[in-house]
Amino acid sequence: MARFAGMARLQQTVFERNVPARSVVDHALGGTRHAVFWQDDAGTDDIRPALSAPTRADVAVVGGGYTGLWSAVRAKQRHPGARVVLVEARAVGWAASGRNGGLCMASLAPDRESGRGRSDDSGSLTRLGQENLAAMESAVGELGLACQWERTGLVDLAIEPHQVDLLRYAAARATRDGVPHTYLDRAKMRAEIASPIYEAGLVRPDAGALVHPARLAAELARAASELGVEIFEQTRVTRLTLPGRGTNSDVVLWTTSPAGEATVRADRVILGTSVFPSLLRRYSRHTLPVYDYALATEPLSAELLGAIGWRGRQGLTDLANRSHYYRLTADNRMVFSGHDAVYHPGGRVSRAYENRPETFRRLTEHLLTTFPQLEGIRLTHRWSGAIDVSTRSCAFFGQAAGGRVQHAAGFAGHGVATSHFAAHVMLDRFDVVDGAPDTERTALPMVRRPPVPFPPEPVATAGIRATHWSLDRADHQSGRRNLLLRSLSRFGLGPDS
Numbered sequence: 001m002a003r004f005a006g007m008a009r010l011q012q013t014v015f016e017r018n019v020p021a022r023s024v025v026d027h028a029l030g031g032t033r034h035a036v037f038w039q040d041d042a043g044t045d046d047i048r049p050a051l052s053a054p055t056r057a058d059v060a061v062v063g064g065g066y067t068g069l070w071s072a073v074r075a076k077q078r079h080p081g082a083r084v085v086l087v088e089a090r091a092v093g094w095a096a097s098g099r100n101g102g103l104c105m106a107s108l109a110p111d112r113e114s115g116r117g118r119s120d121d122s123g124s125l126t127r128l129g130q131e132n133l134a135a136m137e138s139a140v141g142e143l144g145l146a147c148q149w150e151r152t153g154l155v156d157l158a159i160e161p162h163q164v165d166l167l168r169y170a171a172a173r174a175t176r177d178g179v180p181h182t183y184l185d186r187a188k189m190r191a192e193i194a195s196p197i198y199e200a201g202l203v204r205p206d207a208g209a210l211v212h213p214a215r216l217a218a219e220l221a222r223a224a225s226e227l228g229v230e231i232f233e234q235t236r237v238t239r240l241t242l243p244g245r246g247t248n249s250d251v252v253l254w255t256t257s258p259a260g261e262a263t264v265r266a267d268r269v270i271l272g273t274s275v276f277p278s279l280l281r282r283y284s285r286h287t288l289p290v291y292d293y294a295l296a297t298e299p300l301s302a303e304l305l306g307a308i309g310w311r312g313r314q315g316l317t318d319l320a321n322r323s324h325y326y327r328l329t330a331d332n333r334m335v336f337s338g339h340d341a342v343y344h345p346g347g348r349v350s351r352a353y354e355n356r357p358e359t360f361r362r363l364t365e366h367l368l369t370t371f372p373q374l375e376g377i378r379l380t381h382r383w384s385g386a387i388d389v390s391t392r393s394c395a396f397f398g399q400a401a402g403g404r405v406q407h408a409a410g411f412a413g414h415g416v417a418t419s420h421f422a423a424h425v426m427l428d429r430f431d432v433v434d435g436a437p438d439t440e441r442t443a444l445p446m447v448r449r450p451p452v453p454f455p456p457e458p459v460a461t462a463g464i465r466a467t468h469w470s471l472d473r474a475d476h477q478s479g480r481r482n483l484l485l486r487s488l489s490r491f492g493l494g495p496d497s
């Protein structure tokens with residue numbers, strides 16, 4: 001309470017009103033490993049060889065996360081005769097793609113269903129998002145991707161009384177748009193999933209699926225190799241040379257690895273480098289890394305699961321501005337993530353940022369407030385990773401060399417599905433270079449218009465801190481957003497533009 005003395009207009013959030021006992025939190029956190037549950041669970045594949053000699057490709061892909069892997073797979077499926085080479089600085093799936101929450105969401109941009117979002121292409125984006133999810137599900141079947149895909153749908157949760165109106169608004173929109181949904185009031189929601197903090201819920205059966213993130217990355221790499229993609233790990237591209245204007249010569253990727261230095265000469269290049277420094281200087285300030293944190297419990301007993309319910313196993317997200325997202329794993333652990341999103345001045349990706357005891361403690365408290373039935377449970381893993389955020393919080397698409405180099409990133413927390421969409425956008429754009437007409441995907445304003453870049457430091461840090469402070473403030477003021485958040489939203493910028 002002391003924190004709130006003198007802040008009369010600020011209300012405590014449900015997590016501050018119901019803080020679990022320190023001893024319960026200590027017990028839960030006591031034996032955790034600072035390691036990514038998904039990567040532990042998937043086991044390690046042998047690292048593929050590094051690139052040791054100059055090579056040539058029709059399509060060269062940089063980055064072995066979902067964006068690069070889906071691009072390589074789809075490129076090979078579209079053009080089986082093409083030579084496709086993928087180079088990855090470390091190992092396939094080590095970064096965000098191997099450590100995310102595994103909520104594979106149909107929506108291609110954040111928050112559209114909550115009524116806060118803004119988009120001039122939201123109608124077609126919604127349909128394209130559904131088609132994208134369906135195409136991923138087909139690919140899981142056709143390529144035999146053993147990634148624990150579960151078409152569970154998603155539930156949006158009101159955890160404060162003022163959020164109930166947002167859900168009602170979203171339900172009304174879903175009714176208008178013919179989107180399958182069920183609105184559950186407080187009693188019905190708690191009967192479905194027994195949490196004392198739920199005020200209402202919107203069940204959206206078509207909105208998403210669950211996936212084992214690290215297995216998806218590993219399986220995409222396997223499928224890509226089987227299709228004939230050559231994958232080189234531990235191979236970092238240090239720079240890229242674009243062909244002279246009007247010439248058709250190759251793009252050159254300069255690489256370094258334990259095997260030495262080498263080059264990849266390529267007719268077409270796809271950059272799936274996410275939060276890492278862009279190889280195209282013009283996009284160097286289009287994404288920044290924001291760290292997100294996650295916990296995994298030990299497998300829940302049948303008795304505990306029975307006490308919680310959650311028979312639909314849906315991916316869950318609450319409607320706080322600093323929201324949580326959580327899910328069950330195939331062996332019935334709970335993976336619980338969100339709330340703190342931390343930007344470090346300078347915008348670097350660094351292992352040093354991955355362990356943040358105060359955040360893991362807060363997240364554990366929030367987990368136990370959400371499900372007090374879990375008192376006495378042990379957490380097994382705690383980890384974090386960098387999310388690629390752009391100024392408009394949804395994917396951006398860049399290009400160079402007359403479209404022969406494509407770049408997509410900035411998926412915010414929506415990259416599991418959006419990366420697949422982005423792969424198709426970039427391959428469509430290659431076809432456009434060859435004279436094909438624009439596709440529905442390439443014609444989208446979201447694809448055509450890159451967002452404004454982040455400002456240089458220290459303005460970037462100041463802006464991001466002010467935005468995070470404002471979001472937190474809104475959660476303490478019945479969701480009311482201040483002038484900064486309203487202005488960002490008006491200009492198509494910020495957390496849910």
Ligand SMILES: Cc1cc2nc3c(=O)[nH]c(=O)nc-3n(C[C@H](O)[C@H](O)[C@H](O)COP(=O)(O)OP(=O)(O)OC[C@H]3O[C@@H](n4cnc5c(N)ncnc54)[C@H](O)[C@@H]3O)c2cc1C
Binds near residue numbers: 094
């Ligand atoms: C903790 C966490 C939870 C998340 N939860 C969700 C969720 O539930 N749902 C959702 O939709 N999204 C979620 N996300 C976001 C999602 O994981 C990402 O948007 C997505 O994985 C991005 O994929 P990517 O391939 O673009 O990037 P990455 O997975 O980051 O892969 C980029 C790869 O490029 C390589 N690379 C970079 N530069 C070079 C270079 N110069 N040379 C060679 N290789 C290079 C890197 O080594 C890396 O492997 C989460 C992210 C995090 C961190």
